[in-house]
Amino acid sequence: MENTQSKSQTPLYEDVARQIIEMIDNGTLPVGSRAPSVRSLAVQLKVSVSTVVAAYRLLEDQGRLQPRPQSGFYVRALRRENVEEPLMSRPPETASAVTVGDLRLLLLTEFGQPGIIGLGASNGAVSDWSIKAVHSLMSSISRSQPLLSASYPPPAGMATLRRQVARWYIRAGCKLSPDDIVITCGALEAIHLCLRAVTQPGDAVALESPTYWGILQTVEMLGLKALEIPTHPRTGPSLDALEVVFSQKLVKAIVLIPSAHNPLGSIMPEENRRQLVAMVRKADIPLIEDEIYADLVFEPPRPRSCRSFDEGPSSQSHVMVCGGVSKTVAPSLRIGWCIPGKWVKEVTRMKAWLNIAAPTLPQLALAQFMDEGGYDRHLRKVTSIYRRQVERMSELIAEHFPRDTRITRPQGGFLLWVELPEIMDSVTLHDRAIQKGVSICPGVVFSATGKYRNCIRINCGLLWTPEVERAIPTLGKLIAELIEAHQNAATEPGYDATQC
Amino acid sequence: MENTQSKSQTPLYEDVARQIIEMIDNGTLPVGSRAPSVRSLAVQLKVSVSTVVAAYRLLEDQGRLQPRPQSGFYVRALRRENVEEPLMSRPPETASAVTVGDLRLLLLTEFGQPGIIGLGASNGAVSDWSIKAVHSLMSSISRSQPLLSASYPPPAGMATLRRQVARWYIRAGCKLSPDDIVITCGALEAIHLCLRAVTQPGDAVALESPTYWGILQTVEMLGLKALEIPTHPRTGPSLDALEVVFSQKLVKAIVLIPSAHNPLGSIMPEENRRQLVAMVRKADIPLIEDEIYADLVFEPPRPRSCRSFDEGPSSQSHVMVCGGVSKTVAPSLRIGWCIPGKWVKEVTRMKAWLNIAAPTLPQLALAQFMDEGGYDRHLRKVTSIYRRQVERMSELIAEHFPRDTRITRPQGGFLLWVELPEIMDSVTLHDRAIQKGVSICPGVVFSATGKYRNCIRINCGLLWTPEVERAIPTLGKLIAELIEAHQNAATEPGYDATQC
Structure with a gap:
């Protein structure tokens, strides 16, 4: 059909x-x-x-x-083939508090606004049929089993969905039982619960740099400090740097996005995963693995979860896996999961105390969607679309942005990380772009230390329309204007370059 | 129909x-x-x-x-007319940490189990038509506007639902704008967000005694201390006691359930509300008002929210209202709301960082259900059913429990608070009852200080079946057996009553 x-x-x-x-x-x-x-x-x-x-x-x-x-x-x-990739990041070597929350909230509010081309969001919306399919399953389940909804769902989530998630993780190399899994209201909630379970306010946690701003926000909300790790745009965090962090006991936990990283699109090589897991076991430090984009990698097979390199029973594992379907099926369902390893009891308890449980019906519908193979078919369809859109967006950026722009080469997902000329202030660019009806995500929100001011993240997961095509030339023009204004200011009498 | x-x-x-x-x-x-x-x-x-x-x-x-x-x-x-009510509670006068979480998690897990008569839950399930109605609205909305679900909902929630909640609160005496409201995943999450917004770990908060165990759990999860306030089973917390607490600056916030209290079923008189709001304003202390049962009071009109006694704009109010539809429409929807007064910005931000937003479709369906008058009609229907079931349950308890049992006279909701003879250990009773296929909620979980060991909370909101009727004689028999065992032990040689 x-x-x-x-x-x-x-x-x-x-x-x-x-x-x-x-x-x-x-x-x-x-x-x-x-x-x-x-x-x-x-x-x-x-x-x-x-x-x-x-x-x-x-x-x-x-x-x-x-x-x-x-x-x-x-x-x-292709123009983009002549464009350089960003280099390995070099964040500060000390942990710091996170405090740019208001900008992030503003961004989040903008994303939902009608009439805005949401290049600032991270929202895969190329196809509505998976949403329709899940909604239609919700309808039929609610007709056939209305009383299922008359009571509270169990805190860990509906058993049918936990079974499907356990089955799904076979392809991530993991042997799981439904009891290893806790269903959450989205993957960010899963990360929140994991961090609560293994840290105390004031503790530091290691993160990639740049990293998903939601993780930084959780770190802020829980009163933790962020220690950013040098990160390569293709292979992820530096293991050498992590080794130092572990040996000096600088952090209480580590939160990474090894598969189709947000915002870099990188995939950590298998050998690095194996080594990393050995390191966290030795250091006795939990690794929180955000797998939200892992089902959207461009080249099969799907990467093995870091968890799969942690031998022994799941209930002993140091790897806490967090995932969900906000990037694949629909963000509006707010369904995620957590596979908390040895902290499964703590995470289940915290889920219960936080908001009792996730809603019943979406869980049942998603379980059936997975069971009937709909999820798998959907993924095969959307990943090829996202791959093509990421390539096309890279082309447009290569054509319309300044020459010394750098662009990532994502290996999955639908996000591009774009490094603009040093002098660019992407928060100003964001403010100007919104007035033109285009949202972007300024780089500063991806760091605890105000880095990446000249970077932006671009969403390629939108329904591809002529308006999306036109948004990049619009941004290119704004960038050119800002650069020109900067250069004019620099040559004006009385200008002091050191105050720039 | x-x-x-x-x-x-x-x-x-x-x-x-x-x-x-x-x-x-x-x-x-x-x-x-x-x-x-x-x-x-x-x-x-x-x-x-x-x-x-x-x-x-x-x-x-x-x-x-x-x-x-x-x-x-x-x-x-009526037998119940000869049964006494509990007296005003007398909790300790100092704040304490909360630590009986594991028992609460066990209870929560039991509630969902098939084959158990859930007298321990607090779950109004007398009618499934409201769930059917909301589910059917979800189906039609998802068919007509599938793309609404392709993006993240805004952190504060869908505007249509916020408009309906604002409109609904006119009958609670409140003039609100949709911008005053944040949609949450259930009322407990709303309370969590409020407490996060106004307290720091280590702070003390004032609570009724007994009070809903979910609130105690949130207090534990956030590292706060609980100061229990003497509470009357008909009129709620002692204002004299609160006056002392405020004047000595013993707490940073206060969390109350003024309307159809859980577990007491009490309704705080209007004059007390007025006085209380004046007190919190004077002391500059936020009052978190849990309104989850407020739409289920037996005698109209619906009580005015404490917020309505706080004059001036909502954005200046010290009253943070928390509510939802888990007790009225369906707990499985996981929809609640927060009206955070002067902390609306903080609560919106925390909602975003916690789990981005509540799911889209249930919000839209609930909004339409309220708009079309379905919610109002449903309430009129269920409150009369709950009232009858509460009366019938009181009769059964009066008939089958020991003579010196005390039972509350709820003015709303569907819960009974039952004080058994002093020697009863309701945790033991719970363990025995579960083996007979009946769950009860032992009193200890309603206190931070291990009080109420001889009390139980009974859910009268179940679909009324012959099994429910038979559960109370079963409990009565277990109680009689436990009392007999205790008396036998007391008369055995070598028994030392002081060690009892």
Whole structure:
């Protein structure tokens, strides 16, 4: 049914363009080669000449083909391939309190606003059918078993969903029982409960740098300190740095996003995971592993959870896994889970005292969606869409942002981390962009120490529309204006560069 | 539709019995009077003689009628009218840490178990139609607006629901704007957020004694201390005691359940509310008002919220109102709200950092349920059912429990607080009862100081079945056995009463 739907909704010329891109990507049409003539392609694909012309125009707009007079269309080198990646981060070596909460709340409020292109959110919304499927399961379950909802759900969550999560984690390399799992209201709540279970106010925790601002917020809310670890944009946190942190006993816990990191899109290599788990076991320090994007990596197989490298029973594990479906099925369901290892009793108790339990019906519907294979099918569909959108967004940024911009090469998820020229203030850029109807996420919120002021995070998970395409040139123009204003100020009489 | 359904499901003789009870309750048939003869009533109500006989047998079983040979049936005095109420509580005068969490978690886990008569829960489940109605609204909303669920809900909650809550609070005497309201995952989460916003670990907070164990749990989780206030089973906490607490600056906040208290069922008089609000304003101490049972009081009008006595704009108020629909519509929805007064910004931020927001769809459905008048109609229906069930349960307890038992006279909700003879250990009673398939809530969990060991809380909100009727005689037998065992032990040689 979805296929029919998607075919009937996509114009034919877009289908043709997609086929050409596939030929470019798989090497059939290498960079510099001449694309088939309009006429021959029309015959070959059994479409009209005007359809092929429309497809080639689209590919020209997207920077994939370049027309040469009297000669036809040629495959262009991708601009983004000439753009550098960010370097390994170098955060301060001491732990600090976290205090930029108000900006984060402002951002969170903006994300939901109608009329704003939400490039600042981290919201995978390319397809609404998984939401429809889960909602429809909710309807049928509520009709067939209304009394299930007449009582409080158990604190650890509905057994049917815990069974499905345990089954799902086989592909993450983990042998789990439903009793190892606690269902939460989203993955952030899971991280909150884990940190509560293993820390006291005033303790320090190690984090990647940059890292998801929600984690920093939790650290602030619990009165903890953040120790940021140098982090590579492809392979994640430096194990050497962590070794020092552990040996000097600088932290009480560590919170990482090893799979399709937010905001970097990095995947920690298997060997690093193995080593890291050995380190946390030796140091007797809990590793809180945020797996919220792990089901969205571009190249199968799905990465093994760090938990899978911790041998022995789950009830002895130092790895506390946190996950959920906000990035895959729908954020509005607010369903996450926690696999707290040796702290399962503490986390269950805290979940109960916090808000008793997660709502019943979404849990039952999600369990059925997973059981019937809907979740798996959905993932296969969306990851290829996200991959394509991340590539297209990188192209647009390469084209419209200043030359010395750096862009990550995400290996999963739908986020891009963009390093703008040093002089850029992304909070100012954010304020200007909102007035133009575009939200971005300024880099400062990804650090406890005010770093990354010249960085922004861009969401590529939106429903792809012409407005999204136009948002990047709009941002590019604002950036150019801000740079020009900065340069003019620098050359004005009386300007003191040291005060900049 | 509901009427038809309920008529077709209730046997005719129960309808007849209900009519007789109404005549007793409204004084048409006073205590001691002779009920109409079987034959005359059959003619009058146009039912068969055997139906009237069945109805009279039921009323005899329920202790409402007493047969006298050759004379007919007579109206009995209610046993519960001869049973005393508990006295004003007398908790210790110093604040203490809270630490009986494991017992509470065990209870919470039991509540959801199939095959257990959940007299230990606090779960109003007499009718499933409100759940069905809300679920059906969820279905239609998800069909008509699927994309609403493709993004994160705003941290404060969906505007439509906040508008409805603001409108609803007009009958609580409050003038609110939607911006004064934060939607939460249940009322307990609202209390948690309020306490986080206004206290620091180590602070003391004033509570009723006994009070809802979830509040004590939150106090424990946040590292606070509990100062229990002497509390009257009809009118609530002693204002004199609070005056001393405020003047000596012993607490940083106060958490009360002024309307249909859990577990006492008390309603704080309006004059006390007015005085209390003046006191908290003068002392500059936030009053957290748990209103979760406020829509379930037996005698209209619904009590005015303490907030309504705090003049001036909501954004200046010292009263932080917490409420929700877990006791009215369905606990499985996990929807609550907070009206944090002058701390609205802090509470919104903490809600965002805790778990981003409450799920979208249940919020929208509940808003529509309230808007269409469904919530109001539902309340009118269930409160009369709860009132009847509370009375019936009191009768059963009066009949089957020891003579010196004391029972509260709830003015709303569906809970009874039962004071058993001093020597009873309700934790032991709980353990024995669970083996017989009946859960109760032992009194110790309602105190920070281990008080109320001889008390239990009984849920009258269950779907009323013959199993529920039989659970109280079962408990009565267990209590008698425990008392006998105690007395035997006391008369055994070598027994030292001082060690009891």
